[in-house]
Amino acid sequence: MIRAFWVLAAVLTAATLTFLALPIVAVFLRVPPGEAYLSPVAIDALRLTAETSLVANAVFVAVGTPAAYLLAVRRFPGRGALLTLCELPLVLPPAVAGIGLLVAFGRAGLLGGTLDALGWQVAFTKAAVVLAVVFVAGPLYLRGAVAAFDAVDRECLEAARTLGAGPGRVFARVAVPMAAGGLAAAWATAFARGVGEFGATIIFAGSLRGTTQTLPLAVYSQFQSDLDTALAIGGLLILFAVLVLACLRLIPPCRTLLRRASRSRGATSPST
């Protein structure tokens, strides 16, 4: 009876893994490594995705890290509501996020007039791609960063204060290093989500090759004209996803290695 249960469980596990792996394997079987991966459309989309992701990630890490710290360590009325608000974009359908961004920052949107007066047009530009990624992936980083700061021992933060460190120094020298593993994991997850962003971007930024067409939009666009190129770009995105997952898996061992390395350095220089 027990043996039969484990056999059944093994069969179900194998079926699950096959189902999950089949589409991924199919992509690479259909388009083996070659020229399709280096088509001009793929290169343009790759470049644009890299550029916009870099800016968007810089924005949500720079803004989100101190904001997450505040939300994690301070208790104030309405904190719960604020956390829920920050997580809202995570559960919004991407198309709704795109329409929301359009009616907020588009030419006829809430801030459209003001932005127009300043000479800035956001919708259907690279800036729109960046905003869409920040809106969709930023909350993922924020949520992970809040959890990472939440896990930091409060007494260490208080000890730093009693040792003469102001709030800024406590944040930079104690909170961030102690939360580094969690922050890196949160960033990697948000980065991957941002690279794969599709729905909000296509509505708010459109899909103009070289201007707003990121890798996922290029897959969709090429799917209608050149399936091999679409599959090749899909393959690139799969490789990227594998890389991110590998990094996430490697973060704790990487930290251990770094710790060991600095410990052996410290042992040779006592005044570090």
Added chain:
Amino acid sequence: MPDTLAARVAIPRRDVTVDVELAVPAGSTLALVGPSGAGKTTVVRAVAGLERLAAGRVAVGDEVWSDTRTGQWLPPERRRVGLVFQHHALFPHLTVAGNVAFAGVAPEAVHDLLHRLGIAHLAGERPARLSGGERQRVALARALARDPRVLLLDEPMSALDPHTRAGVRAELRAVLRGLEIPAVIVTHDLADASALADEAVVIEAGAVTQRGTPAQLASAPATAFVRALARVASPP
């Protein structure tokens, strides 16, 4: 110049209102003794500036750190207070030397402090690799590195095993005897209070129920709690 710590700390907690007054002359050590949840740690945290007073005043000599009448309040980083936390609160990402240097002292001063506390050989180690006694000494070195005007120790020996505890107690006594500043130690052990403090204040349910030297507390306990403490400290 060494000064007296004078404090009245009144803070309402969820289950009890803490209202304690104390004065600790320079060079002497006061033990705050009491059961868990009595408010001992709250008093120490309020002196350090980690808790806001609802009413009261904290001053060291002429320097006022908190005063609810005048609205004065100095943040912890401007108080020059050395606080040893119950669980040490060492920074795990820094070496022992890095932890001590965090107080803003020069490398030579860090080395001197580590040497004084017998942990110079651990300078390059991370806190995770240290024993309980070693961590306690690092926490003390770090608190002293601040060149504090007041030293506060929150149950510094509660995280230690009985064997280590006796040794650390002797070391701590030597350090406290050599200081010329007021020191406050939180403990629920009358033996620790007897070994380390000149005077003890018993706090129960947020209020002071007895004051005196540890010997006076042991010989004439005023409450059932102190009686029980005295019995544990010197069993028949």
